Amino acid sequence: MEDRKDIEKIMLTERQIHNKVVQMGYEISKKYQGKDLLLVGILKGAFIFFSDLVRSIDIPLAVDFMAVSSYGNETESSGIVRIMKDLDDSIEDKHVLIIEDILDTGHTLNYLLKVLNARKPASISLCVLLDKYERREVVDIIPEFTGFKIENEFVVGYGLDYAEKYRNLPYVGILKSSIYDD
Numbered sequence: 001m002e003d004r005k006d007i008e009k010i011m012l013t014e015r016q017i018h019n020k021v022v023q024m025g026y027e028i029s030k031k032y033q034g035k036d037l038l039l040v041g042i043l044k045g046a047f048i049f050f051s052d053l054v055r056s057i058d059i060p061l062a063v064d065f066m067a068v069s070s071y072g073n074e075t076e077s078s079g080i081v082r083i084m085k086d087l088d089d090s091i092e093d094k095h096v097l098i099i100e101d102i103l104d105t106g107h108t109l110n111y112l113l114k115v116l117n118a119r120k121p122a123s124i125s126l127c128v129l130l131d132k133y134e135r136r137e138v139v140d141i142i143p144e145f146t147g148f149k150i151e152n153e154f155v156v157g158y159g160l161d162y163a164e165k166y167r168n169l170p171y172v173g174i175l176k177s178s179i180y181d182d
């Protein structure tokens, strides 16, 4: 693939991701058995993780999506979040599980949790594929489900982008710094 030349190193292979997603689906199915589960995918980054994850969950569920954008440059989160697309339906009395690609500083999810908690869900939890724990600024954000804890490197692929590119790579790779340094 043409984009492969911009990747320094593959961090997580397709197989590693697949195995983890199957395991996470199993855990989620167990935890939410008999509950009214709503999975909320955060666009755009979570779209591939989300679509794989739902197929690994074998209890009834509903899906909805939100799109948010944070002000700031391409690789740093500013902490100011804007809702570009809100949920279609009420989450009142539902067990909400937010599905996000990556937890970095925590500002995006912190803001989303505040907004969604005000809508009176029965419960609200987080499920993230990647956790860049060293970068956390909002310390009380603790996901219920985490795929991989990763080092502080800018990664792309499997839904994650740099300037809207690389989302279609089937693995998670470290982007060459020369791509975003200039």
Ligand code: IMP
Pocket: 045, 070, 077, 079, 100, 101, 102, 103, 104, 105, 106, 107, 108, 109, 153, 154, 155, 156, 160, 161, 162
């Ligand atoms: P936070 O608000 O700092 O936790 O940032 C979360 C958002 O920043 C994620 O939803 C991603 O869109 C983006 N982000 C953070 N780190 C990366 C990365 O390594 N690659 C691609 N996007 C990232």
Ligand code: MG
Pocket: 044, 045, 161
């Ligand atoms: Mg993003």
